[in-house]
Amino acid sequence: MATVAPSGEGRPKILVFSTNNISDPGIDLAGSQHMNYSSSVKVISIPCSGGINPNWVLHALEAGFDGVFIAADGGDCAYLPDCTTRTARIAERAQGMLKERGKDPRRVKMAAICSVCSEPFVSHMRQFTEALSKL
Amino acid sequence: MSGKRIGAFICHCGGNISDYVDEEKVRAAAEKESGVAVAKTFIFSCSEAAQQEMIRTIQEEKLDGIVIASCSPKLHLTTFRAMAKRSGLNPYMYTQVNVREQCSWAHRHEREEATGKAIHLVRAGVARTRLGVPLTDLRIETTPAALVVGAGVAGMRAALALSDIGMAVYVVERAAEVGGRIPRWGRMFPNDRDGAEMIGTLLQAIRGREGITLFTDAEVVGKSGSVGDFSVVVRVRGVEEITLRIGAIVVATGFDPYPPKAGEFGYGLPGVVTLPEFRELVAGANGQIRYGDREVRNIVYVYCVGSRQAATEGHPHPNLYCSRFCCTAAVHTALLANGIDDGVNQYHLYRDMRTYGKSEILFEEAGRKGSVFVRYADDAPPVVERPDGGLLVRVRDGLLGGEEIGIPADLVVLVTGMVPRENANLVNVLKLPIDAGGFFNEIHPKLRPVETVIDGVFVAGAAQGPKTLAESVASSMAAVSKGAALLLKGYVDLPPLVAKVDTERCTWCGECEKTCPFDGAVEKVRQGEKEIACIHPALCKGCGGCVPVCPVEAIDLEGCTNAQVKAMIDALVREAV
Amino acid sequence: MDYDVLVVGGGIAGMESGLTLGDMGYKVLLVEKEVSIGGKMILLSKVFPTLDCSSCISTPKMAATAHHPNLTVLTYSEVEGIVRKDDGTFAVRLLKKPTFVDPAACTGCGDCELACTVAISDKFNSDLVATRAAHIAFPQAVPKKAVIERAGSSPCNFTCPAGVKAHGYVSLVRSGKYEEAFRLHMEDAPLPGSLSRACYAPCEGQCTRDEVEGKVPIRGIKRFMVDSYYERHPEPEYGPPEARNGKTVAVVGSGPAGLSAAYFLARRGYGVTVFEGGPEAGGMLRHGIPPFRLPKELVDRDIRNITALGVEIRTGTPVGSIASLNDQGFDAAFLALGTMEGQGMEVSGRELSGVLESMEMLATGNAGGRMDLSGKRVAVIGGGNVAIDSARMALRMGAGTVAIYYRRSRAEMPAHDFEVQAALEEGVELHELRTPKRFFGENGKLVAVEWLSMKLGEPDASGRRRPVPEKGSGVTCPADIAVLAVGLKPNTRPFANELGLNRDGTIQADPETLATSLPNVFAGGDDVTGPSMIIEAIAQGKRAAFYIDRYLQGLPLSGITFDARLTSVDGKEVLDRGDVPPSARAPVVPRELPAAGRSRSMEEVEKTMTEEEARYSASRCLDCGICSECHQCVAICPAGAIHFDMREERKTLEVGSIIVATGFQLFDPKRKPEYGFGEYPNVITAMQMDRILSPTRPYNAVVRPSDGMAPSNIAFVLCTGSRDCTVDNRLCSRVCCMYSIKQAQLLMGALPLADITIYYIDIRAFGKGYEEFFEQAKGMGVRFVKGKVAKIGETLSGNLRIRYEDIHGDGGPVTAEHDLAVLSVGLSSNPEAFGLFPPGLLSADPFRYVREVDEDLEPGKTSIDGVFVAGTASAIRDIPDTILHSGAAATQVASFLQRKRAAL
């Protein structure tokens, strides 16, 4: 029978930074297809992943999130041709800031999620949830 | 920023949300949030009746912000923004919270957890609205005039189209004559129309228009201003400088034919010519094709000269791209040659015959008319020699299992591709990015193929990449359509969700200017004692790319400010009461 | 002017030109024939050469199109015709097809799709997987609204007099939803048990499956459904409706018509009293049909479906006059008296004892009584079902011999042949072309009948050949009992003074509304129509309830159609739907009591199917109407958005100019049978491969269709249908080389170990970044083989043997084996564009694309002033060129409109 999922309280809290036009539709699609991922995953939508302030990541982890996932626009970004590189740099900077504060940089993860990436998103969430539980 | 009266509306979506989320709990939690004046639930918030009810609530409760927790904003953000507007509320004081696709549907088997998450999401939405400010679209008055740079076929046709839709048009051509390459090339594929004649027709039409001013022997030497309202300085005949006020710029500077290096496929040997040179020969032929004083009986075409090149030691910066038009141009030229002299023997040494689309018919016809096509392998290019007075082309024929054959030729035609035109000054003035091949780069090949990162500056024709005549014209008209979208109404409304600078915090380090890809969007300005950054709302695209680079968090993206995001984060982790 | 511009086609070209014109400030109407805008591009996985996700590029454009303040988007709509008027504007005739879903209410939740019981091929997934008759086109659809695919009424649904949705309950049984099937039936007719035994099933008579190997046994399926339901629910699941309207209706007669009217009226909240003169309710169900065909417990259970609603049945209460009903305060009355009296025969000796009316005998037997016919010689006169029932009943009452005498021949008998057959099997004799001339008696008792021989003369008014006596043909045969079964008539004598009656005693009633000459009195069923089938009587009751309700609500009876079913689907069209005709599947052989044993027993002759048999039988249904009308979507839709009564709408609008953006068609690879598409499952088209590679793919991964195996050796066959005189397309399709290279690259990512071979003639990588993309694929290890594929064959394992002409290798014909072959199908013109205008007006180029009259300098300009073409409707283009061309067309429109405005 169905495995009993650990309660929401016990599961790692994940903040996802997602983008209005590219990754949001992918995450929405996961819901439309009734795919399941941890309810401790919460999404904040912004225009472009190249605009994520590393301080937000830090703030999130200090405020009580266990991990931050950056759903990057990847090559599909309509704003910045170098969006992927920029977002990667932001993730690295955030990880650097974490290290400085003695936090595990693995609490920040980034992957390109496009508008139909429902399955990749869900599997990222499952893996990240698992990885964070082990930290 | 507090003291706002916010309404929180929570949608059941039939049972799509309420079957998995305890709506009443969410409503009660929302009601307790600071700033929330009223919280209600609706069975279908998108229904006309619910919208009426929301409008009434907004007006009665004198709300200055609302949050609707329903489906994905992709479906109803516009619906509810319009509803907010109807109620008299600023549409940007509305936040949509996705509790369907990102909550109820994703957590169908955990009602309690889904309810908890929905509460958090609504709180975050409230936090965002609470810190929001009313915003209005930025309206920019536009100047009903356009500049076309380049008076080739693309530029000339663009000028006429711009004039058709009522714009004043200035055409600036560097050369003394209009028309670019086409007038010397005789009959053009696929319709065999004479290039010079076509240019003549266009020029006559342009001359007939009062609204078009044509400058030849002229160059653009300066540009300032922004979309809809540029000032452009044109230098005419090297001396006179004229300043024009225009709303949009179409860059149609064309291409150069690839100039073969000395010795490249025998170039430099007598009897080895480029395709453009051969075109002129054919255009001028009279009953017989002659080269110098000799009649031409055997012609060998060598394709892909200057295109699809491989990087080699002697050639570190090859043209990797395919020039697109040359295969068709070559078979078409061969057909013209057939037309002049039926007895001419023509051999085509090619790699892939790229006579795409309807041009396939020309390829077929050339074969029928006697042209012989020999495919050579990428790594075995033909060799052009002049061993003893006559030209000989040696090539390994793929069809004959790689056997080498030698073809004696009276004329070897190097089917040369297109290269970007030398335009250093213009590039410098317009600050247009160029692609790997050196052509002007569009923002996005599919979404925005004629737009550039500089709003209001469009690229057209072969300046953007190799194109045929018809393709150049189509792209120039596409550029006009984007210009018309900008200028025809007399104004443009730009969304207000752009970056803004906190003048108190900013210390001008220049990082934002460095990171911004949009020319002129960030400027250094002096404010009282200090220098600070100023973001031009008309040039900013609202990506927020400058936000993370600011060391002092002095840049905020409207609708997504540092304070808003942090407040949302706090709201998302705050323990449920 | 309604709109400045009409854009026909909502693909990428239509959207691009529409958006651009909208941005310029023009009012644009965009008409798309599919349920979503987005065209073919939204169905692609990624796009070359940048490998952008197609959806990421398309969806913002689709959303912008849908929300643009200057754009009106009409999806699922067709332009039926465009006429250019004298002032240069255009009159556009539009057809909006019904989706049967209210777009304003639908939230796109997809619950209907999960509930739907009809699996159909998903065309948005290139037929690789099933979707449902109720579905949302694809996850990114704009608008994201459900649509119900209906081809019309299924013939079974259409033919049922009562509108019982046979297809609906058959499809529910097929899905194992037996209770839902029963409840669906109850929406349209309340006596499913009786119908499951005794309905003559006109639905089966229309069943398209009969053309294959035999009709679907719809009644048998119903019987299974009813039995399994009644077994679980000995009593109805419901009680009287909560909402009562306070009005009362009297129903006179408790046969199927009366019960049906009572049922539907009670459901609408009326207080209904049924008056029955006899001791028990049920009319013909009770008295006319013998228990070996219809057990009476079933009739009782059926009747409880009606009484559970609070309907009172007063048995033993004949109604003497309408006035008496009015006196009792009824607001309206429905007369459903049935035809319970014999027509009688003017034959000498009729008065003899032993000469009976059929109903006398049947009513006695059906009520559990018995006439002692032991050893007697019984002659039944008549050829209808009543005659057959009488004969079989006589056998069961112990008759020594039973013979039916009919004045025409067996072929003309109104009784159903299977009934005649059953009677013959039980030992009943049949004498054709006989009519009684005289009954002979002794001591007032019948002893013999003199029969006249008949022959068939000229056809009479009913079209049947009239029987005429043969001269001097009298034969006398001994008989103890003669049963007259020569027709029935109603007893309407009590109402003769109050109502208009016909000469045969039937009541005069409006055939549509069943209104009689008295305003508050309606009449229906056999007392109006003459003897009919049960289902027809039920239909009359249902109709009466509908109009009585309107009457009592004070609504007009005219101007509304009670029966608004879609017209029936043509069976031939159904049979032609697939590439292969439906395969024959053996029908379930019905089980019956053996003839030998049953003829003396009242036990039910026919047996009920097993569950397995019922589901199997239901699975033979061809889904003629596509949607079965099982109404599961209606039940589940949280928004109440589904409306089966939605119908197509037409209107004419005036527009200033037109952009034709009707796009292209994909080459149908079945036109190259040597490639085996459709025959070999592992030969697929590139569009199918694009779907398989898409994240919203039909399969869980890249697997081949024959057996779900992950392929390891994939071939691409370029120029399928392009550069090919044999299929009448000499043109190059421009995009196939590139999309194949794209797919090859994506496959290398999905299946890193797989070998990929591209068979090509020339690789046409000519756009910006294309050549580099081609080189990249070579670098990744994609094998390019210059060679035209001549034939594809299949091995036993489902692999494919590809035979090709090796042009640049060793030469000559070569055969290679692959486990999956992708046909890189070409693009061809879409002739729909030309149908928009009067014939010949919009000129075509030699390749049947919309001709651009000056393609060099006036892109998009067509042969009609004010009509422009955008995108692939005029020539094959890749996406960037389509966008450019659409921009050019928008400029042409703007120029045209500005010039016109200036001229005014």
Next chain:
Amino acid sequence: MANERRRDPSEVMRDEMVMKGKIASLLREEPRTIPEISEALRCPAREVTLWVMALRRYGVLEVLPKAKADDYYRYKLANA
């Protein structure tokens, strides 16, 4: 299996509604590949593929991860 007459895919798809239960009860025992289901049901694998894919689409079945060397995926009954 090899001699099976080819049925039109739309006809096969219709049968999903009756095959659904049979496939589900088979997979309730243990996860299976398409060829295994095909053998157990004595139905052509190409037809089973159509049913399995539709049942996956509508959440009746789930896919198990495939070991790299495996040719076939294994399908299991989705958790109710």
